[in-house]
Amino acid sequence: MNSMAGGSETGAQLFARLGSRPSLKALQNSLFGEVYPKPGDLIELSGESGTAKTEILMNITVSCILPLEWKTYKLGGIGTGVVFVDTQCQFSMLRVFSLLEKRVTRCIASSHSSKVHGKCSEQDIQTVDKIVNSKLEDDGHATDKVKEHSCPPTAEEIENFIKTCLEKLLIFRCNTSQQLLVTFHSLETLFANSLDISVLMVDNWSAFYWMDRASAGNHLSQVETIQQRMISSLEKLLRDYHITAFVAKRPLFKSSVKRDKGPPTSGPSPSLSSSNLQPDDPKPSNQDFVSKDWNRILSQKFQIQMSEQPISTISSEVNLQTLFVASRIFPKPVITKTFFVSEIGLNFLS
């Protein structure tokens, strides 16, 4: 709406545009390294089924909705709201809750053990303690606070705290591409009204492709129209409301190199086919349904694969784990990270 004339913007929209949403700098440590997602960025996670895409999204969600600190414990979260658009019922509340719980209890345990033993294994714990101590000295009720810190919160307190964190999460379940489109448009109002939401997750973007293809019949251009509409509405959210979007995608077609066996899949028409980001790559990425506009608004693209490396050679601790390799294939240079999934979430191997 606000694209047509300068005067048609509402005050709330203006405020949402100019006001600052929480920064995602705390995501530095995970997948992203120094190039952490900025407002207006679109980050694509692409990978086959079972390559922990949803898991990554849920981990980012957890980092986003946890606050920076709770009581005296430094949780290292961001404390921002998240909108999770779930197109395939993949979101698992049980998993998110246990991730939150594990992260909170681990922070509490590590801050206590460092207190008791008087030694710090990690640097950031040291700094936490410094912050805590300086705060305690500033406060008049130092002894009270020390007491509070020395006895860890009860399980019930932790559960209640996690519930308040979960208030920041909104889940939309979509069953058709039309519903997804309407959701994107209706999110404008939500983002305009609430400044503390800064992240949009879509899991996963290509879910309705075959349904659209079937309902379009011979009019393949309809499929592209739907895609373009969704992309432009997503772009509007990114540009006008400074949202960061994380989108999971699954390649729809088999990669062309491996197509020597079996019947050839009915590929997309040439106008719809993937414009590969790395034509000179020896191992081409799987074919995907990508329209040109998608690559235009894309900020970062990660490709996730299961590791082919024999697992036992890396570490004996992780011999039962499946290893995943996430490579940032856009923009260049390519950055590759190896991780495995455990109870506490993603573990990156350095």
Next chain:
Amino acid sequence: MMRQKQVRLYISFCDALTVSDIICSDVEELARKCGISYKVLLSIRKVLFAQCAPIPISGANLYKEVIASVAILPTGCQSIDKLLDGGFYTCELLEVAGPTRSGKTQFCLTAAASFATQSSQNVLYVDTTGGFSPQRLQEIMAKKGCTLQVIREALKKIQCKQVFDIFELLELLEDIRGCLEQGQEDDRPSVRMVIVDSVSALMAPLLGGNQVDGQALLHHLAQALKILSVEFYTAVMVTNNVVQGDSAEDVKPALGRSWLGVPHSRLMLRYKTANSLPGGGDYCGAVERCATLVKSQRQPTGRYAPFVISGKGVTDS
């Protein structure tokens, strides 16, 4: 009132005919084209949002719902229960994939038997291959030490429906959904577990050839199964065949890549060693088999549990 107005307006639109057309088009331009005031168009948009957009659930509310509704149902085999972190979760779609005679149907029968003897709710067993056997169910229950009375009660709770084409199955799932939506008004216990053995038998003929229709049907089926499990907190289990992958030892679930991501969890069943299996068809023999967790949202993948098929159904080796 609003609806009537809307219907009239739909007719007067020249180009905009679908909901997405109206939502995506520029409001001012539309107003000029149709001669409808800008304000009315904005309120139409609002109504369309209210009608078509999904209702958001806050994380805290979803958590409350999940805690209140999710149950963990035993599979009847302790080592596999352990692998699945307790058993079937009633909010998940589990797929059991494996080659012929790897024990898929036996796993389903054991799960149905152990659920029916321990719970007051019903099991729906959708049989697409003719593999359902009430005699075997009775044998499993009897070998597990149930009395005749218990067995009789339990067998009443297992409803078997033979389905031989995909449309029948979609209709059946729609019916169950309707029943669950109405709630527990009548005193009949509701269905809490749905088993489809096997989904590949229905879908395989539709894939290949004209890909698009088959893929769309597959998607409809996936959605129907997932809505049952996620929104109505029912344990849904399907079995699937396997196909040969790129290399000889690479075995993957059938039905293609778009199905791969559909189940929340996937167990792959196989014989422990290929040559340990004699030529005979002695499925009750204690050939050692193995279940590997290849996909899960809550558990580390790649772990496996050995099991055997005996008179008690699928049990620990």
